[in-house]
Amino acid sequence: xxxxxxxxxxxxxxxxxxxxxxxxxxxxxxxxxxxxxxxxxxxxxxxxxxxxxxxxxxxxxxxxxxxxxxxxxxxxxxxxxxxxxxxxxxxxxxxxxxxxxxxxxxxxxxxxxxxxxxxxxxxxxxxxxxxxxxxxxxxxxxxxxxxxxxxxxxxxxxxxxxxxxxxxxxxxxxxxxxxxxxxxxxxxxxxxxxxxxxxxxxxxxxxxxxxxxxxxxxxxxxxxxxxxxxxxxxxxxxxxxxxxxxxxxxxxxxxxxxxxxxxxxxxxxxxxxxxxxxxxxxxxxxxxxxxxxxxxxxxxxxxxxxxxxxxxxxxxxxxxxxxxxxxxxxxxxxxxxxxxxxxxxxxxxxxxxxxxxxxxxxxxxxxx
Ligand code: SF4
Ligand code: SF4
Numbered sequence: 001x002x003x004x005x006x007x008x009x010x011x012x013x014x015x016x017x018x019x020x021x022x023x024x025x026x027x028x029x030x031x032x033x034x035x036x037x038x039x040x041x042x043x044x045x046x047x048x049x050x051x052x053x054x055x056x057x058x059x060x061x062x063x064x065x066x067x068x069x070x071x072x073x074x075x076x077x078x079x080x081x082x083x084x085x086x087x088x089x090x091x092x093x094x095x096x097x098x099x100x101x102x103x104x105x106x107x108x109x110x111x112x113x114x115x116x117x118x119x120x121x122x123x124x125x126x127x128x129x130x131x132x133x134x135x136x137x138x139x140x141x142x143x144x145x146x147x148x149x150x151x152x153x154x155x156x157x158x159x160x161x162x163x164x165x166x167x168x169x170x171x172x173x174x175x176x177x178x179x180x181x182x183x184x185x186x187x188x189x190x191x192x193x194x195x196x197x198x199x200x201x202x203x204x205x206x207x208x209x210x211x212x213x214x215x216x217x218x219x220x221x222x223x224x225x226x227x228x229x230x231x232x233x234x235x236x237x238x239x240x241x242x243x244x245x246x247x248x249x250x251x252x253x254x255x256x257x258x259x260x261x262x263x264x265x266x267x268x269x270x271x272x273x274x275x276x277x278x279x280x281x282x283x284x285x286x287x288x289x290x291x292x293x294x295x296x297x298x299x300x301x302x303x304x305x306x307x308x309x310x311x312x313x314x315x316x317x318x319x320x321x322x323x324x325x326x327x328x329x330x331x332x333x334x335x336x337x338x339x340x341x342x343x344x345x346x347x348x349x350x351x352x353x354x355x356x357x358x359x360x361x362x363x364x365x366x367x368x
Contacts, residue, residue: 004170004186005193006161011168013184015045015091021180022087022127025062027055029092040091050163052134054094054325058253062090063101063122064108064276070118071272072265083118089127092161095151096142096325098130100253102156103323106316107256118274127176130157132197133204138361139326141212141339145221147324149204164196211361214354215339217346222320224345225309231302234344234353239301241334241357246278248328248336254308254321257284279303305341329358337361 006014018024024040028048035051037059069081101123108119133140133149142148151160158177162169169189172178217224249255259277262270277284280301285294294300312321322338329337335357344353 003189003194004172004181005164005167005189006170006181006184006186007167010184010186011050011161012045012048014181015040015048016042017180017184018089018091018127018129019045022089022125023085024089024091025059026090027051027059027092027094027131031056035092050131050161050168051092051094052163053137054096054133054140055092056327058100058251058325058327059090059093059097060100060104060253060256062088063104063126064119064256064258067273067275068118069271070260070274073270073272074268081118083121086125087127088122088125089129091129092131093128094133094325095130095149095155096140096147096323097253098128098151098155098157099142099147099323100325101126101128103254103312103319103321104256105156106319111316127180128157128159129177130155130160132160132162132201134163134200136204136208136211137326137330138211138363139329139337140208140324141215141326142324143205143208144212144215144339145320145322145324148201149208150201162197162200164193164200169193169197212339215337215343217343219346221322221342222309222313222318224342225305226314228302228306228310228345231298232345233348233350234341235302235305236298237344237350237353238336238341238356238358239298241336242280242297242301243333244280244282244297244300245333246280247331247333249278249280249304250276251327251331252322253325253327254323256321279307305338309342 019040019042025037026040027035028038029035029051030049035053035055037055037057107114108116109123130151136149151157153171153173157173159173160171170186172181257277257279258274260272260274262272265271286292294303308322309320313319337358340354340358347353
């Protein structure tokens with residue numbers, strides 16, 4: 001299908017159609033440069049602003065709820081457990097968030113060993129509209145982990161939008177996307193509009209390369225982490241300010257560890273709950289008899305990197321379970337920058353390492 005052009009009025013039309021189609025969530029750009037994930041309302045469509053950057057929050061709570069009931073007992077075999085609305089649209093997410101959903105798909109939907117029926121049902125009804133990043137946060141590093149500030153055909157979106165001139169260039173990813181675009185006034189895009197998209201993509205990619213040059217390594221992060229055998233000094237150096245708050249895993253669009261526990265629901269009934277968990281917490285790997293193979297924070301810290309850049313890519317065709325969104329960098333109580341930890345796997349002496357805690361990467365100069 002050719003690229004299409006959608007005007008700003010056409011966008012409102014598309015949002016109205018999505019609102020009527022199912023439950024609509026969006027990343028709203030009208031929060032002083034910090035786009036927020038929110039449930040859409042009909043009234044807010046008129047003043048909705050597309051985000052220039054990824055949302056502050058990841059969208060993972062929409063595909064893996066922080067807490068969900070997965071069973072009731074005794075005897076509920078004839079009773080359905082509520083899963084999720086049949087149709088849910090997520091509008092305006094960045095490539096790093098779509099890549100996060102793909103990370104979950106590989107584990108809970110496509111890996112025959114671990115199919116999660118709750119995830120599969122929720123995923124079936126999901127309609128995804130991605131949008132190119134028009135800017136990058138100083139913490140963004142998608143370019144270092146096989147990502148980019150825009151999506152390509154085949155990445156899994158229903159529609160992808162690029163902000164151009166007075167509207168949007170639209171790439172249709174699925175028949176469902178094509179269907180929802182009908183009646184919005186979308187028309188064939190001109191060559192100059194397509195050139196505008198290429199220019200924007202090149203600009204943001206160049207910004208990412210520039211701000212991340214100090215963290216770039218000759219070998220990929222996956223190669224570096226996979227080669228580690230002993231606990232490297234970088235994990236002790238950068239992990240020394242970790243206070244075990246678990247923020248990094250909670251905000252991560254690629255973290256999916258969970259716990260299961262049973263709750264007394266009263267009247268002789270019990271419910272089994274699945275909740276987000278964090279490998280950074282001491283209790284995560286505690287076993288019967290209070291044994292814990294990862295008692296020290298540095299061990300847990302190292303485990304998180306091993307999982308993202310060694311275990312996961314080893315199992316899933318070389319893909320990391322980090323999308324480079326930078327949320328863990330923005331939210332770490334210990335000011336730990338994941339890029340610095342990974343870069344410092346290339347040096348042995350602490351004197352040659354980047355400082356800990358990590359200084360903030362500077363904001364790009366205005367207009368650059
Ligand atoms: S590890 Fe950090 S940068 Fe990577 S996806 Fe998770 S929150 Fe984003
Ligand atoms: S956010 Fe930072 S301080 Fe908190 S657990 Fe993660 S690495 Fe440790």
